[in-house]
Amino acid sequence: MEIQRFEIEGPLLLTPQVFGDGRGFFYESWNQRRFAESLGVALDQAPLFHQDNHSRSSRGVLRGLHYQLEPEPQGKLVRCVVGEVFDVAVDLRRSSASFGQWVGARLSAENHRQLWVPVGFAHGFLTLSESAEVLYKASGFWNKGCERSLRWDDPTVAIDWPLEELNGVEPLLAAKDGAAPSLAEALASGDVFP
Secondary structure (H helix, E strand, O other): OEEEEOOOOOOEEEEOOOEEEOOEEEOOOOOHHHHHHHHOOOHHHOOOOOEEEEEEEEOOEEEEEEEEOOOOOOOEEEEEEEOEEEEEEEEOEOOOOOOOOEEEEEEEOOOOOEEEEOOOEEEEEEEOOOEEEEEEEEOOOOOOOOEEEOOOOOOOOOOOOOHHHHOOOOOEOOHHHHOOOOHHHHHHOOOOEO
16 A cells, blocks of 8 residues: 655655456455554554544535544544545644645545544645545544534635536535534634644
């Protein structure tokens, strides 16, 4: 497995070795031992996943930026198995030198890449293909009381979403995402990580 680190400490881009021939392909999408090695931790210190999620979205759907605070924070291992998305993680660790900064990567059925979004980050994605199906493992259970959203177009975070690929169509958001607070508002209300 190829591991790409970002300038921001925490997120990882994982590209598995894919074995293909005329019949199709095979790759190992999850291996706890390899994941622990990628994180540089002992096997018993690697995050355990408690929940798998599967979403389907049409072109232009923007999901996020979502995160969960204590006592049920979530790290997410995200991959796209149909179509293509632009996947993003935003550092919400107040004590981090990269607080408020983001990383992004294209995840697709063709490149088989996975983005590790650790606890302390908000996560979201923009659907670039006609439709996309995204699978992600979560290290915590969904908990409505812990769930938070961050504004997708906050100018202080300044995510460079590839909106030009939507050919003038505005991103389609859930009501809660359209009304999400800015980073400054989340910080003022204490809705960030230590």
